[in-house]
Amino acid sequence: MPVLSSPLAPLLRKLEGVTALTPEEQTALLGLPGIIRGLKPRQDLINLGHQPSHCWLVVEGWVHRYTLLSEGRRQILSFHMVGDFADLPSLYLPDLDFTVGTITPVTVVGIPHEALRRLADTCPKIGLWLWKDALTDAAMARKWIASIGRRSAYQRLAHLFCEFYARLSAVGLVQDDRYRLPITQVDLADATGMTSVHVNRTLKELRAAKLIALRGQELTILDWERLVKVAEFDSGYLQVQKVATPKPQIDESGASAGAYA
Amino acid sequence: MPVLSSPLAPLLRKLEGVTALTPEEQTALLGLPGIIRGLKPRQDLINLGHQPSHCWLVVEGWVHRYTLLSEGRRQILSFHMVGDFADLPSLYLPDLDFTVGTITPVTVVGIPHEALRRLADTCPKIGLWLWKDALTDAAMARKWIASIGRRSAYQRLAHLFCEFYARLSAVGLVQDDRYRLPITQVDLADATGMTSVHVNRTLKELRAAKLIALRGQELTILDWERLVKVAEFDSGYLQVQKVATPKPQIDESGASAGAYA
DNA sequence: CGTAATTTTGAGTCGTCTCAACTATAGTGG
DNA sequence: CCACTATAGTTGAGACGACTCAAAATTACG
Numbered sequence: 001m002p003v004l005s006s007p008l009a010p011l012l013r014k015l016e017g018v019t020a021l022t023p024e025e026q027t028a029l030l031g032l033p034g035i036i037r038g039l040k041p042r043q044d045l046i047n048l049g050h051q052p053s054h055c056w057l058v059v060e061g062w063v064h065r066y067t068l069l070s071e072g073r074r075q076i077l078s079f080h081m082v083g084d085f086a087d088l089p090s091l092y093l094p095d096l097d098f099t100v101g102t103i104t105p106v107t108v109v110g111i112p113h114e115a116l117r118r119l120a121d122t123c124p125k126i127g128l129w130l131w132k133d134a135l136t137d138a139a140m141a142r143k144w145i146a147s148i149g150r151r152s153a154y155q156r157l158a159h160l161f162c163e164f165y166a167r168l169s170a171v172g173l174v175q176d177d178r179y180r181l182p183i184t185q186v187d188l189a190d191a192t193g194m195t196s197v198h199v200n201r202t203l204k205e206l207r208a209a210k211l212i213a214l215r216g217q218e219l220t221i222l223d224w225e226r227l228v229k230v231a232e233f234d235s236g237y238l239q240v241q242k243v244a245t246p247k248p249q250i251d252e253s254g255a256s257a258g259a260y261a
Numbered sequence: 262m263p264v265l266s267s268p269l270a271p272l273l274r275k276l277e278g279v280t281a282l283t284p285e286e287q288t289a290l291l292g293l294p295g296i297i298r299g300l301k302p303r304q305d306l307i308n309l310g311h312q313p314s315h316c317w318l319v320v321e322g323w324v325h326r327y328t329l330l331s332e333g334r335r336q337i338l339s340f341h342m343v344g345d346f347a348d349l350p351s352l353y354l355p356d357l358d359f360t361v362g363t364i365t366p367v368t369v370v371g372i373p374h375e376a377l378r379r380l381a382d383t384c385p386k387i388g389l390w391l392w393k394d395a396l397t398d399a400a401m402a403r404k405w406i407a408s409i410g411r412r413s414a415y416q417r418l419a420h421l422f423c424e425f426y427a428r429l430s431a432v433g434l435v436q437d438d439r440y441r442l443p444i445t446q447v448d449l450a451d452a453t454g455m456t457s458v459h460v461n462r463t464l465k466e467l468r469a470a471k472l473i474a475l476r477g478q479e480l481t482i483l484d485w486e487r488l489v490k491v492a493e494f495d496s497g498y499l500q501v502q503k504v505a506t507p508k509p510q511i512d513e514s515g516a517s518a519g520a521y522a
Numbered sequence: 523c524g525t526a527a528t529t530t531t532g533a534g535t536c537g538t539c540t541c542a543a544c545t546a547t548a549g550t551g552g
Numbered sequence: 553c554c555a556c557t558a559t560a561g562t563t564g565a566g567a568c569g570a571c572t573c574a575a576a577a578t579t580a581c582g
Contacts, residue, residue, distance in 0.1 A: 132353050146328050193410030201531090477547090
Protein backbone atom coordinates (compact mmCIF):
# COMPACT_ATOMS: atom_id res chain seq x y z
CA MET A 1 0.00 0.00 0.00
CA PRO A 2 2.40 2.67 -1.12
CA VAL A 3 -0.42 5.18 -1.35
CA LEU A 4 -1.20 5.06 2.31
CA SER A 5 2.39 5.38 3.31
CA SER A 6 2.68 8.70 1.52
CA PRO A 7 3.03 11.65 3.85
CA LEU A 8 0.00 13.06 2.14
CA ALA A 9 -2.08 10.12 3.26
CA PRO A 10 -3.68 12.03 6.12
CA LEU A 11 -4.82 14.66 3.67
CA LEU A 12 -6.26 12.05 1.36
CA ARG A 13 -8.02 10.35 4.21
CA LYS A 14 -9.50 13.57 5.46
CA LEU A 15 -10.68 14.50 2.00
CA GLU A 16 -12.26 11.14 1.43
CA GLY A 17 -14.18 11.57 4.61
CA VAL A 18 -16.09 14.30 2.82
CA THR A 19 -16.16 13.42 -0.87
CA ALA A 20 -15.35 10.43 -2.98
CA LEU A 21 -12.34 10.98 -5.21
CA THR A 22 -11.74 9.37 -8.57
CA PRO A 23 -8.49 7.43 -8.96
CA GLU A 24 -7.16 10.29 -11.08
CA GLU A 25 -7.91 12.79 -8.40
CA GLN A 26 -6.24 10.60 -5.84
CA THR A 27 -3.18 10.33 -8.00
CA ALA A 28 -3.12 14.05 -8.58
CA LEU A 29 -3.34 14.67 -4.88
CA LEU A 30 -0.68 12.21 -3.90
CA GLY A 31 1.48 13.45 -6.72
CA LEU A 32 1.80 16.83 -5.10
CA PRO A 33 5.39 17.81 -4.59
CA GLY A 34 6.45 18.56 -1.07
CA ILE A 35 9.17 18.54 1.48
CA ILE A 36 9.00 16.66 4.71
CA ARG A 37 10.21 18.31 7.85
CA GLY A 38 10.56 16.91 11.30
CA LEU A 39 10.45 19.35 14.17
CA LYS A 40 11.16 19.20 17.83
CA PRO A 41 8.56 20.26 20.37
CA ARG A 42 8.19 23.97 21.02
CA GLN A 43 9.80 25.10 17.82
CA ASP A 44 8.50 27.78 15.50
CA LEU A 45 7.57 26.56 12.08
CA ILE A 46 6.48 29.78 10.44
CA ASN A 47 7.11 33.21 11.78
CA LEU A 48 4.70 36.05 11.85
CA GLY A 49 4.98 38.42 8.96
CA HIS A 50 7.01 36.03 6.89
CA GLN A 51 5.80 35.25 3.45
CA PRO A 52 5.81 31.48 3.25
CA SER A 53 6.02 29.81 -0.13
CA HIS A 54 4.61 26.54 1.13
CA CYS A 55 1.55 25.38 2.95
CA TRP A 56 2.38 23.11 5.82
CA LEU A 57 0.28 20.06 6.40
CA VAL A 58 0.49 18.32 9.73
CA VAL A 59 1.29 14.65 9.32
CA GLU A 60 1.94 13.86 12.92
CA GLY A 61 1.85 15.72 16.20
CA TRP A 62 0.24 18.93 17.34
CA VAL A 63 1.00 22.47 16.26
CA HIS A 64 -0.60 25.74 17.24
CA ARG A 65 -1.01 29.25 15.95
CA TYR A 66 -0.36 32.08 18.34
CA THR A 67 0.38 35.77 18.70
CA LEU A 68 2.45 37.56 21.24
CA LEU A 69 1.43 40.79 22.85
CA SER A 70 3.46 43.06 25.07
CA GLU A 71 4.63 41.92 28.50
CA GLY A 72 4.93 38.36 27.37
CA ARG A 73 1.24 37.79 26.95
CA ARG A 74 0.53 35.02 24.48
CA GLN A 75 -2.74 34.11 22.84
CA ILE A 76 -3.11 30.76 21.16
CA LEU A 77 -5.41 31.05 18.18
CA SER A 78 -5.88 27.43 17.22
CA PHE A 79 -4.51 23.95 17.45
CA HIS A 80 -3.86 21.71 14.49
CA MET A 81 -3.39 17.99 14.29
CA VAL A 82 -3.08 15.27 11.66
CA GLY A 83 -4.49 16.26 8.33
CA ASP A 84 -4.80 19.96 9.12
CA PHE A 85 -3.08 22.70 7.23
CA ALA A 86 -1.32 24.89 9.74
CA ASP A 87 -1.22 27.94 7.52
CA LEU A 88 -3.75 27.64 4.75
CA PRO A 89 -4.31 31.42 4.80
CA SER A 90 -0.81 31.86 3.42
CA LEU A 91 -1.94 30.25 0.19
CA TYR A 92 -3.77 33.39 -0.87
CA LEU A 93 -2.77 36.02 1.64
CA PRO A 94 0.71 37.52 1.23
CA ASP A 95 1.68 37.69 4.87
CA LEU A 96 0.58 35.82 7.89
CA ASP A 97 -0.96 37.35 10.96
CA PHE A 98 0.22 34.66 13.34
CA THR A 99 3.13 32.43 14.20
CA VAL A 100 2.96 28.67 13.92
CA GLY A 101 4.81 26.63 16.49
CA THR A 102 4.95 23.00 17.44
CA ILE A 103 3.59 21.56 20.64
CA THR A 104 4.88 18.01 20.32
CA PRO A 105 7.51 16.53 18.04
CA VAL A 106 5.95 17.03 14.66
CA THR A 107 6.13 15.85 11.10
CA VAL A 108 4.91 18.28 8.48
CA VAL A 109 4.84 18.35 4.72
CA GLY A 110 5.41 21.58 2.90
CA ILE A 111 3.48 21.88 -0.32
CA PRO A 112 4.53 24.67 -2.67
CA HIS A 113 1.85 27.27 -3.11
CA GLU A 114 1.92 27.09 -6.88
CA ALA A 115 1.43 23.34 -6.86
CA LEU A 116 -1.46 23.55 -4.44
CA ARG A 117 -3.07 26.41 -6.32
CA ARG A 118 -2.71 24.55 -9.57
CA LEU A 119 -4.32 21.47 -8.10
CA ALA A 120 -7.16 23.57 -6.71
CA ASP A 121 -7.73 25.05 -10.15
CA THR A 122 -7.40 21.76 -11.97
CA CYS A 123 -9.47 19.65 -9.67
CA PRO A 124 -12.63 21.47 -8.58
CA LYS A 125 -13.39 18.93 -5.92
CA ILE A 126 -10.13 19.65 -4.18
CA GLY A 127 -10.45 23.36 -4.73
CA LEU A 128 -13.84 23.26 -3.12
CA TRP A 129 -12.49 21.28 -0.23
CA LEU A 130 -9.76 23.82 0.38
CA TRP A 131 -12.40 26.51 0.51
CA LYS A 132 -14.39 24.51 3.00
CA ASP A 133 -11.34 23.83 5.07
CA ALA A 134 -10.52 27.51 5.28
CA LEU A 135 -14.09 28.38 6.15
CA THR A 136 -14.26 25.71 8.80
CA ASP A 137 -11.10 27.10 10.26
CA ALA A 138 -12.80 30.48 10.46
CA ALA A 139 -15.86 28.93 12.05
CA MET A 140 -13.66 27.47 14.76
CA ALA A 141 -12.18 30.88 15.39
CA ARG A 142 -15.69 32.24 15.83
CA LYS A 143 -16.48 29.55 18.36
CA TRP A 144 -13.40 30.56 20.27
CA ILE A 145 -14.54 34.16 20.28
CA ALA A 146 -17.86 33.14 21.75
CA SER A 147 -16.11 30.92 24.25
CA ILE A 148 -13.62 33.42 25.50
CA GLY A 149 -16.07 36.25 25.34
CA ARG A 150 -19.10 34.77 26.98
CA ARG A 151 -18.39 31.44 28.61
CA SER A 152 -17.13 30.89 32.13
CA ALA A 153 -13.73 29.37 32.68
CA TYR A 154 -15.41 26.09 33.47
CA GLN A 155 -17.42 26.13 30.28
CA ARG A 156 -14.49 27.27 28.22
CA LEU A 157 -12.34 24.31 29.10
CA ALA A 158 -15.28 21.98 28.65
CA HIS A 159 -15.85 23.40 25.20
CA LEU A 160 -12.24 23.03 24.23
CA PHE A 161 -12.21 19.40 25.30
CA CYS A 162 -15.34 18.83 23.26
CA GLU A 163 -13.72 20.40 20.24
CA PHE A 164 -10.65 18.24 20.63
CA TYR A 165 -12.78 15.18 21.05
CA ALA A 166 -14.75 15.83 17.88
CA ARG A 167 -11.73 16.70 15.79
CA LEU A 168 -9.57 13.87 17.00
CA SER A 169 -12.46 11.46 16.56
CA ALA A 170 -12.64 12.41 12.92
CA VAL A 171 -9.07 11.32 12.37
CA GLY A 172 -9.32 8.19 14.46
CA LEU A 173 -7.35 9.46 17.41
CA VAL A 174 -9.97 8.77 20.05
CA GLN A 175 -10.28 5.37 21.66
CA ASP A 176 -12.81 4.56 24.34
CA ASP A 177 -13.62 8.22 24.88
CA ARG A 178 -9.98 8.84 25.56
CA TYR A 179 -7.41 10.87 23.70
CA ARG A 180 -3.90 12.11 24.11
CA LEU A 181 -3.78 15.74 25.10
CA PRO A 182 -0.17 16.78 24.73
CA ILE A 183 -0.52 20.36 25.92
CA THR A 184 0.37 21.97 29.21
CA GLN A 185 -1.89 23.93 31.48
CA VAL A 186 -0.07 27.04 30.37
CA ASP A 187 -1.13 26.24 26.82
CA LEU A 188 -4.70 25.73 27.93
CA ALA A 189 -4.54 29.06 29.67
CA ASP A 190 -3.17 30.88 26.64
CA ALA A 191 -5.80 29.29 24.46
CA THR A 192 -8.74 30.15 26.67
CA GLY A 193 -7.63 33.56 27.83
CA MET A 194 -7.03 32.60 31.42
CA THR A 195 -4.19 32.01 33.85
CA SER A 196 -2.50 28.67 34.27
CA VAL A 197 -3.29 28.85 37.96
CA HIS A 198 -6.92 29.27 37.22
CA VAL A 199 -6.83 26.55 34.60
CA ASN A 200 -5.48 24.26 37.24
CA ARG A 201 -8.29 25.04 39.63
CA THR A 202 -10.92 24.77 36.96
CA LEU A 203 -9.59 21.40 35.84
CA LYS A 204 -9.93 20.31 39.39
CA GLU A 205 -13.58 21.28 39.30
CA LEU A 206 -14.14 19.43 36.05
CA ARG A 207 -12.61 16.35 37.59
CA ALA A 208 -14.62 16.76 40.75
CA ALA A 209 -17.76 16.98 38.63
CA LYS A 210 -16.77 13.66 37.07
CA LEU A 211 -16.90 15.14 33.59
CA ILE A 212 -13.35 14.30 32.66
CA ALA A 213 -10.31 12.50 33.91
CA LEU A 214 -6.91 13.90 33.11
CA ARG A 215 -3.78 12.10 34.13
CA GLY A 216 -0.50 12.75 32.49
CA GLN A 217 -1.32 13.58 28.93
CA GLU A 218 -4.35 11.41 28.63
CA LEU A 219 -7.78 12.89 28.75
CA THR A 220 -10.82 10.71 29.29
CA ILE A 221 -14.32 11.93 28.73
CA LEU A 222 -16.29 10.50 31.60
CA ASP A 223 -19.67 11.95 30.72
CA TRP A 224 -19.95 13.20 27.18
CA GLU A 225 -23.61 14.13 27.44
CA ARG A 226 -23.12 16.28 30.43
CA LEU A 227 -19.88 17.78 29.14
CA VAL A 228 -21.64 18.83 25.96
CA LYS A 229 -24.42 20.38 27.96
CA VAL A 230 -22.04 22.25 30.22
CA ALA A 231 -20.02 23.52 27.27
CA GLU A 232 -23.08 24.26 25.13
CA PHE A 233 -21.17 22.42 22.45
CA ASP A 234 -22.60 21.83 19.01
CA SER A 235 -20.27 20.04 16.67
CA GLY A 236 -22.01 21.25 13.53
CA TYR A 237 -19.47 23.92 12.78
CA LEU A 238 -16.60 21.46 12.56
CA GLN A 239 -17.92 19.84 9.41
CA VAL A 240 -16.86 16.45 10.63
CA GLN A 241 -18.81 13.34 11.21
CA LYS A 242 -17.91 11.68 14.44
CA VAL A 243 -15.82 8.60 14.01
CA ALA A 244 -16.93 6.56 16.94
CA THR A 245 -14.76 3.50 16.68
CA PRO A 246 -11.03 3.74 16.46
CA LYS A 247 -9.61 2.82 13.11
CA PRO A 248 -7.13 0.00 12.81
CA GLN A 249 -3.72 1.53 12.87
CA ILE A 250 -2.15 1.90 9.46
CA ASP A 251 1.56 1.55 9.34
CA GLU A 252 3.04 4.80 8.22
CA SER A 253 6.46 4.31 9.60
CA GLY A 254 7.79 2.88 6.34
CA ALA A 255 9.73 4.71 3.70
CA SER A 256 7.97 7.67 2.18
CA ALA A 257 6.82 7.49 -1.40
CA GLY A 258 6.88 9.84 -4.36
CA ALA A 259 8.72 13.08 -4.63
CA TYR A 260 9.61 13.35 -0.99
CA ALA A 261 13.05 13.86 0.29
CA MET B 262 -22.61 56.93 -14.59
CA PRO B 263 -24.98 54.00 -14.46
CA VAL B 264 -22.18 51.71 -13.31
CA LEU B 265 -21.63 53.51 -10.07
CA SER B 266 -25.28 53.66 -9.28
CA SER B 267 -25.55 49.88 -9.32
CA PRO B 268 -26.08 48.36 -5.90
CA LEU B 269 -22.99 46.34 -6.62
CA ALA B 270 -20.92 49.49 -6.91
CA PRO B 271 -19.49 49.15 -3.38
CA LEU B 272 -18.27 45.69 -4.29
CA LEU B 273 -16.69 46.94 -7.45
CA ARG B 274 -15.04 49.79 -5.64
CA LYS B 275 -13.68 47.53 -2.96
CA LEU B 276 -12.34 45.09 -5.53
CA GLU B 277 -10.68 47.82 -7.52
CA GLY B 278 -8.93 48.94 -4.41
CA VAL B 279 -6.97 45.71 -4.64
CA THR B 280 -6.71 44.78 -8.30
CA ALA B 281 -7.37 46.43 -11.60
CA LEU B 282 -10.28 44.88 -13.45
CA THR B 283 -10.68 44.71 -17.20
CA PRO B 284 -13.87 46.20 -18.64
CA GLU B 285 -15.15 42.67 -19.24
CA GLU B 286 -14.56 41.74 -15.65
CA GLN B 287 -16.32 44.85 -14.50
CA THR B 288 -19.27 44.04 -16.70
CA ALA B 289 -19.36 40.47 -15.46
CA LEU B 290 -19.32 41.66 -11.89
CA LEU B 291 -22.00 44.29 -12.31
CA GLY B 292 -24.03 41.84 -14.35
CA LEU B 293 -24.47 39.59 -11.35
CA PRO B 294 -28.12 38.96 -10.62
CA GLY B 295 -29.35 39.92 -7.22
CA ILE B 296 -32.18 41.09 -5.12
CA ILE B 297 -32.15 44.25 -3.12
CA ARG B 298 -33.54 44.25 0.36
CA GLY B 299 -34.05 47.07 2.76
CA LEU B 300 -34.10 46.23 6.44
CA LYS B 301 -35.00 48.05 9.59
CA PRO B 302 -32.54 48.33 12.44
CA ARG B 303 -32.24 45.33 14.75
CA GLN B 304 -33.68 42.83 12.35
CA ASP B 305 -32.32 39.40 11.60
CA LEU B 306 -31.20 38.90 8.04
CA ILE B 307 -30.08 35.29 8.16
CA ASN B 308 -30.83 32.88 10.90
CA LEU B 309 -28.45 30.43 12.39
CA GLY B 310 -28.61 26.97 10.93
CA HIS B 311 -30.50 28.11 7.88
CA GLN B 312 -29.12 27.21 4.52
CA PRO B 313 -29.06 30.45 2.61
CA SER B 314 -29.08 30.36 -1.17
CA HIS B 315 -27.72 33.86 -1.49
CA CYS B 316 -24.75 35.77 -0.27
CA TRP B 317 -25.67 39.10 1.17
CA LEU B 318 -23.58 42.11 0.37
CA VAL B 319 -23.93 45.20 2.51
CA VAL B 320 -24.66 48.25 0.41
CA GLU B 321 -25.47 50.61 3.20
CA GLY B 322 -25.57 50.48 6.97
CA TRP B 323 -24.06 48.20 9.55
CA VAL B 324 -24.80 44.54 10.18
CA HIS B 325 -23.29 42.11 12.65
CA ARG B 326 -22.86 38.40 13.14
CA TYR B 327 -23.66 36.99 16.53
CA THR B 328 -24.45 33.88 18.52
CA LEU B 329 -26.68 33.44 21.49
CA LEU B 330 -25.77 31.32 24.46
CA SER B 331 -27.93 30.32 27.37
CA GLU B 332 -29.26 32.89 29.82
CA GLY B 333 -29.46 35.51 27.15
CA ARG B 334 -25.76 35.89 26.71
CA ARG B 335 -24.88 37.22 23.28
CA GLN B 336 -21.52 37.31 21.58
CA ILE B 337 -21.03 39.50 18.56
CA LEU B 338 -18.59 37.89 16.17
CA SER B 339 -18.03 40.66 13.66
CA PHE B 340 -19.38 43.84 12.20
CA HIS B 341 -19.85 44.46 8.50
CA MET B 342 -20.27 47.64 6.59
CA VAL B 343 -20.42 48.85 2.99
CA GLY B 344 -18.84 46.43 0.57
CA ASP B 345 -18.62 43.52 2.98
CA PHE B 346 -20.28 40.20 2.50
CA ALA B 347 -22.19 39.40 5.64
CA ASP B 348 -22.21 35.66 5.09
CA LEU B 349 -19.56 34.66 2.62
CA PRO B 350 -19.05 31.35 4.44
CA SER B 351 -22.48 30.28 3.26
CA LEU B 352 -21.17 30.21 -0.29
CA TYR B 353 -19.34 26.96 0.31
CA LEU B 354 -20.49 25.78 3.71
CA PRO B 355 -23.96 24.23 3.87
CA ASP B 356 -25.11 25.77 7.12
CA LEU B 357 -24.14 28.83 8.97
CA ASP B 358 -22.77 28.90 12.49
CA PHE B 359 -24.03 32.39 13.28
CA THR B 360 -26.95 34.73 12.87
CA VAL B 361 -26.72 37.94 10.89
CA GLY B 362 -28.66 40.91 12.12
CA THR B 363 -28.81 44.57 11.28
CA ILE B 364 -27.61 47.35 13.51
CA THR B 365 -28.83 50.33 11.52
CA PRO B 366 -31.31 50.55 8.70
CA VAL B 367 -29.60 48.55 6.01
CA THR B 368 -29.60 47.95 2.30
CA VAL B 369 -28.28 44.60 1.16
CA VAL B 370 -28.02 42.81 -2.13
CA GLY B 371 -28.53 39.07 -2.25
CA ILE B 372 -26.45 37.34 -4.89
CA PRO B 373 -27.43 33.76 -5.71
CA HIS B 374 -24.76 31.29 -4.77
CA GLU B 375 -24.66 29.69 -8.20
CA ALA B 376 -24.11 33.02 -9.89
CA LEU B 377 -21.35 34.00 -7.52
CA ARG B 378 -19.68 30.61 -7.76
CA ARG B 379 -19.86 30.72 -11.51
CA LEU B 380 -18.29 34.16 -11.57
CA ALA B 381 -15.55 32.98 -9.25
CA ASP B 382 -14.82 30.07 -11.57
CA THR B 383 -15.03 32.15 -14.71
CA CYS B 384 -13.05 35.08 -13.56
CA PRO B 385 -9.96 34.03 -11.61
CA LYS B 386 -9.30 37.52 -10.36
CA ILE B 387 -12.65 37.67 -8.68
CA GLY B 388 -12.34 34.12 -7.42
CA LEU B 389 -9.05 35.01 -5.88
CA TRP B 390 -10.49 38.08 -4.31
CA LEU B 391 -13.29 36.08 -2.73
CA TRP B 392 -10.68 33.79 -1.24
CA LYS B 393 -8.81 36.74 0.14
CA ASP B 394 -11.94 38.28 1.50
CA ALA B 395 -12.82 35.11 3.36
CA LEU B 396 -9.31 34.77 4.71
CA THR B 397 -9.23 38.37 5.82
CA ASP B 398 -12.47 37.79 7.59
CA ALA B 399 -10.84 34.90 9.42
CA ALA B 400 -7.84 37.05 10.27
CA MET B 401 -10.15 39.57 11.89
CA ALA B 402 -11.70 36.83 13.95
CA ARG B 403 -8.22 35.87 15.15
CA LYS B 404 -7.53 39.44 16.17
CA TRP B 405 -10.71 39.39 18.17
CA ILE B 406 -9.62 36.21 19.91
CA ALA B 407 -6.36 37.84 20.89
CA SER B 408 -8.20 40.95 21.99
CA ILE B 409 -10.79 39.27 24.13
CA GLY B 410 -8.35 36.70 25.43
CA ARG B 411 -5.40 38.82 26.35
CA ARG B 412 -6.15 42.52 26.22
CA SER B 413 -7.58 44.62 29.02
CA ALA B 414 -10.99 46.19 28.65
CA TYR B 415 -9.31 49.47 27.91
CA GLN B 416 -7.13 47.99 25.19
CA ARG B 417 -9.97 45.98 23.75
CA LEU B 418 -12.12 49.01 23.06
CA ALA B 419 -9.14 50.89 21.74
CA HIS B 420 -8.42 48.04 19.36
CA LEU B 421 -11.98 47.88 18.16
CA PHE B 422 -12.01 51.59 17.42
CA CYS B 423 -8.77 51.20 15.50
CA GLU B 424 -10.27 48.39 13.47
CA PHE B 425 -13.34 50.46 12.66
CA TYR B 426 -11.18 53.38 11.74
CA ALA B 427 -9.07 51.36 9.32
CA ARG B 428 -11.99 49.59 7.73
CA LEU B 429 -14.17 52.65 7.38
CA SER B 430 -11.23 54.61 6.02
CA ALA B 431 -10.88 52.09 3.24
CA VAL B 432 -14.41 52.75 2.08
CA GLY B 433 -14.22 56.50 2.50
CA LEU B 434 -16.35 56.72 5.61
CA VAL B 435 -13.86 58.58 7.75
CA GLN B 436 -13.57 62.33 7.61
CA ASP B 437 -11.18 64.33 9.73
CA ASP B 438 -10.45 61.35 11.94
CA ARG B 439 -14.14 61.08 12.66
CA TYR B 440 -16.63 58.38 11.83
CA ARG B 441 -20.18 57.41 12.59
CA LEU B 442 -20.37 54.66 15.15
CA PRO B 443 -23.97 53.53 15.11
CA ILE B 444 -23.72 50.91 17.82
CA THR B 445 -24.78 50.99 21.43
CA GLN B 446 -22.66 50.32 24.48
CA VAL B 447 -24.46 47.02 24.84
CA ASP B 448 -23.22 46.11 21.38
CA LEU B 449 -19.71 47.12 22.30
CA ALA B 450 -20.00 44.96 25.37
CA ASP B 451 -21.24 41.94 23.47
CA ALA B 452 -18.48 42.36 20.93
CA THR B 453 -15.67 42.65 23.43
CA GLY B 454 -16.89 40.15 25.97
CA MET B 455 -17.63 42.65 28.69
CA THR B 456 -20.58 44.28 30.42
CA SER B 457 -22.26 47.40 29.17
CA VAL B 458 -21.64 48.95 32.56
CA HIS B 459 -17.98 48.30 32.29
CA VAL B 460 -17.91 49.50 28.70
CA ASN B 461 -19.37 52.73 29.92
CA ARG B 462 -16.70 53.17 32.54
CA THR B 463 -13.93 52.21 30.17
CA LEU B 464 -15.16 54.66 27.56
CA LYS B 465 -14.97 57.29 30.22
CA GLU B 466 -11.34 56.42 30.77
CA LEU B 467 -10.61 56.57 27.05
CA ARG B 468 -12.18 59.98 26.92
CA ALA B 469 -10.32 61.12 29.99
CA ALA B 470 -7.08 59.97 28.39
CA LYS B 471 -7.95 62.18 25.41
CA LEU B 472 -7.68 59.26 23.03
CA ILE B 473 -11.17 59.53 21.63
CA ALA B 474 -14.24 61.68 21.77
CA LEU B 475 -17.61 60.05 21.53
CA ARG B 476 -20.78 62.07 21.46
CA GLY B 477 -24.00 60.71 20.13
CA GLN B 478 -22.99 58.32 17.42
CA GLU B 479 -19.93 60.15 16.29
CA LEU B 480 -16.52 58.93 17.24
CA THR B 481 -13.49 61.13 16.86
CA ILE B 482 -9.98 59.83 17.11
CA LEU B 483 -8.12 62.44 19.08
CA ASP B 484 -4.73 60.79 19.14
CA TRP B 485 -4.30 58.04 16.59
CA GLU B 486 -0.66 57.38 17.43
CA ARG B 487 -1.34 56.84 21.06
CA LEU B 488 -4.51 54.88 20.44
CA VAL B 489 -2.62 52.50 18.20
CA LYS B 490 0.03 52.08 20.83
CA VAL B 491 -2.46 51.44 23.57
CA ALA B 492 -4.36 48.92 21.45
CA GLU B 493 -1.22 47.33 20.05
CA PHE B 494 -2.97 47.69 16.73
CA ASP B 495 -1.37 46.63 13.48
CA SER B 496 -3.55 47.11 10.45
CA GLY B 497 -1.67 44.59 8.32
CA TYR B 498 -4.22 41.85 8.77
CA LEU B 499 -7.03 43.91 7.30
CA GLN B 500 -5.54 43.89 3.82
CA VAL B 501 -6.61 47.45 3.28
CA GLN B 502 -4.65 50.50 2.46
CA LYS B 503 -5.64 53.47 4.51
CA VAL B 504 -7.67 56.00 2.62
CA ALA B 505 -6.59 59.15 4.30
CA THR B 506 -8.67 61.78 2.57
CA PRO B 507 -12.41 61.45 2.37
CA LYS B 508 -13.67 60.62 -1.07
CA PRO B 509 -16.03 62.95 -2.83
CA GLN B 510 -19.49 61.58 -2.30
CA ILE B 511 -20.83 59.64 -5.23
CA ASP B 512 -24.51 59.92 -5.77
CA GLU B 513 -26.05 56.53 -5.37
CA SER B 514 -29.52 57.64 -4.59
CA GLY B 515 -30.66 57.33 -8.18
CA ALA B 516 -32.54 54.44 -9.72
CA SER B 517 -30.78 51.11 -9.55
CA ALA B 518 -29.44 49.56 -12.69
CA GLY B 519 -29.38 46.10 -14.19
CA ALA B 520 -31.31 43.09 -13.04
CA TYR B 521 -32.40 44.57 -9.76
CA ALA B 522 -35.92 44.78 -8.56
C1' DC C 523 19.71 10.72 40.44
C1' DG C 524 19.75 15.50 39.96
C1' DT C 525 17.64 19.24 37.50
C1' DA C 526 14.13 21.42 34.99
C1' DA C 527 9.48 21.70 33.82
C1' DT C 528 4.94 21.19 35.20
C1' DT C 529 1.27 20.90 38.38
C1' DT C 530 -0.82 22.03 42.66
C1' DT C 531 -2.01 24.82 46.65
C1' DG C 532 -2.51 29.16 49.57
C1' DA C 533 -3.55 33.95 50.40
C1' DG C 534 -4.40 38.48 49.17
C1' DT C 535 -5.67 41.75 45.40
C1' DC C 536 -7.85 43.66 41.46
C1' DG C 537 -10.73 43.81 37.40
C1' DT C 538 -15.01 43.10 36.09
C1' DC C 539 -19.73 41.83 37.21
C1' DT C 540 -24.31 42.37 39.43
C1' DC C 541 -27.99 44.86 40.97
C1' DA C 542 -30.13 49.00 41.15
C1' DA C 543 -31.25 53.55 40.49
C1' DC C 544 -31.01 57.74 38.09
C1' DT C 545 -30.22 60.85 33.97
C1' DA C 546 -30.22 61.94 29.27
C1' DT C 547 -31.60 61.29 24.67
C1' DA C 548 -34.64 60.02 20.94
C1' DG C 549 -38.87 58.81 19.09
C1' DT C 550 -44.14 59.13 19.09
C1' DG C 551 -48.67 60.65 19.24
C1' DG C 552 -52.06 63.93 20.91
C1' DC D 553 -44.82 71.39 19.79
C1' DC D 554 -44.72 69.29 24.01
C1' DA D 555 -45.74 65.64 27.10
C1' DC D 556 -44.99 60.72 27.18
C1' DT D 557 -42.52 56.68 26.77
C1' DA D 558 -38.89 53.81 25.55
C1' DT D 559 -34.17 53.31 24.90
C1' DA D 560 -29.53 54.35 25.92
C1' DG D 561 -26.15 56.08 28.89
C1' DT D 562 -24.27 57.05 33.57
C1' DT D 563 -23.20 56.36 38.37
C1' DG D 564 -22.82 53.91 43.03
C1' DA D 565 -21.92 50.04 46.06
C1' DG D 566 -21.03 45.49 47.03
C1' DA D 567 -19.82 40.76 45.38
C1' DC D 568 -17.31 37.45 42.88
C1' DG D 569 -14.32 35.44 39.45
C1' DA D 570 -9.95 35.47 38.00
C1' DC D 571 -5.32 37.32 38.75
C1' DT D 572 -0.76 37.84 41.16
C1' DC D 573 2.81 36.36 43.84
C1' DA D 574 4.90 32.73 46.04
C1' DA D 575 6.10 28.33 47.42
C1' DA D 576 5.59 23.31 47.62
C1' DA D 577 4.77 18.97 45.40
C1' DT D 578 4.97 16.24 41.54
C1' DT D 579 6.47 14.58 37.17
C1' DA D 580 9.51 14.28 33.21
C1' DC D 581 14.02 14.01 31.50
C1' DG D 582 19.06 13.45 30.46
